Amino acid sequence: MARRRNRAGGLVRSAISHLKGALGTSLRSIHLIDVRIGQIYTGVVLSTGHGGVAYNFSGEAGCQPVDEAGSISGKTADLALAMAEDRNLAKASVGIAVANALSSLVFQRHGRYRFVDVDVLDLIRRGDRIVMVGYFLPLIPRVRSKASALHVLERRPILDRGVSVLPEEEADEVIPEADAVVITGSTIVNKTIDRLLGLCRGAREVVILGPTASLVPDALFDRGVTAEMGIRVTDSRAMIGIVGEGGGTRQLLRSAEKMALLKTEEMGQG
Numbered sequence: 001m002a003r004r005r006n007r008a009g010g011l012v013r014s015a016i017s018h019l020k021g022a023l024g025t026s027l028r029s030i031h032l033i034d035v036r037i038g039q040i041y042t043g044v045v046l047s048t049g050h051g052g053v054a055y056n057f058s059g060e061a062g063c064q065p066v067d068e069a070g071s072i073s074g075k076t077a078d079l080a081l082a083m084a085e086d087r088n089l090a091k092a093s094v095g096i097a098v099a100n101a102l103s104s105l106v107f108q109r110h111g112r113y114r115f116v117d118v119d120v121l122d123l124i125r126r127g128d129r130i131v132m133v134g135y136f137l138p139l140i141p142r143v144r145s146k147a148s149a150l151h152v153l154e155r156r157p158i159l160d161r162g163v164s165v166l167p168e169e170e171a172d173e174v175i176p177e178a179d180a181v182v183i184t185g186s187t188i189v190n191k192t193i194d195r196l197l198g199l200c201r202g203a204r205e206v207v208i209l210g211p212t213a214s215l216v217p218d219a220l221f222d223r224g225v226t227a228e229m230g231i232r233v234t235d236s237r238a239m240i241g242i243v244g245e246g247g248g249t250r251q252l253l254r255s256a257e258k259m260a261l262l263k264t265e266e267m268g269q270g
Helices: 011-029 077-085 089-109 140-144 168-177 193-198 218-222 236-244
Strands: 032-037 041-046 051-055 129-133 149-153 164-166 180-184 205-209 227-233 256-262
Touching (some): 011 077, 032 089, 129 140, 129 168, 149 168
Antiparallel strands (some): 032 041, 041 051
16 A cells, blocks of 8 residues: 655645746746637647646636636746636636646656556456546446446536446545545646545555646655556647647547656655
């Protein structure tokens, strides 16, 4: 079982702190040159050419019009990062997208992060009790084939007779009993990630999954996450077009590649 350390403040604040430590005063010379708040994802492009995305809770409670609309492009990265902690989820998605773009820059500059060719199924053992936070439809049949029990926590009503789909309020009941927990990266945007990770103390594997889960992983690993599986944007111009035209995860992968990071003893010392 992975050791978990108690860290002051929320995960998002801690991730921002790691980025500021890695990039220092250069954050004040990096600007946002394009911002798109799409129907499914928010995308940003930095003056360094790096791009990042984050899930957008469009049309849901907590996602409000952005007061600064029309003036976000041109902001310096240090100011834009602060949006990640905003209660308005539309603004928070911009801040997390910026954090993911800056993380891509950190990955390029710092050799301590080692990407691995690992899939979620590689971390799940036959007979495991699995909880998924988020309805990952393409993944469910493969996980179910190995799991002794699979529960999916989902805030939206989902009709799937092949799997146990529970409301998110059931998290307290099922997550503490799980051997492995797979959590959507969108929980970073709405800040539910901190509470969910607090329920994962008995899990052998805790995986954060999806395009939003593309941060420098230190803050995640400090809180018991064992694997982060997100994306690295490889074509920022294509990504921003896809986001702006309402593209989802499948479309995003035309402009990005999957990436995975596993917690190691060295990484756990961050």
